[in-house]
Amino acid sequence: MKVQVKYFGMIAEAVGKPEEELELDPGTSVSELKMNQVKSYGIKDPDSVQIAVNQHLNQEIELKEGDEVAFLPPFAGG
Template sequence: MKVNVKYFGAIAESAGKSEEVLDLEKGSSVKDLKNQQIKKYQIQDADSIQIAVNQDLKNEVELKDGDEVAFLPPFAGG
């Protein structure tokens, strides 16, 4: 199955790209993908990264063909 992965902020800098299409095994979870990409691109501060699937912040979901997965850096607020 193919998913479109988007990277933002410092994560995009670490990955050297803002998006890519990945071919994953059926049944892959968001957690599996996050761990894979953190290792692949040596992304720092992995615990503070949020993941959005189809623009919804969910971390415990099984990915489906055609999903859009966004890796979001820590948010600053005030």
């Protein structure tokens, strides 16, 4: 199955590109994808990386064909 992965902020800088299309095994979870990308690209501080699937923050779902997965840097605010 194919998913579109987008990277933002310092994550895009670490990865060296803003997005890519990935071919994943059916049943791949968001957390599995995150672990693979963090390891592949050496993303620093993976615990602070948020993941949005189809613009919803949820790391406990299985991905499906055509999903858009965004890797978001830590949010600042106050």
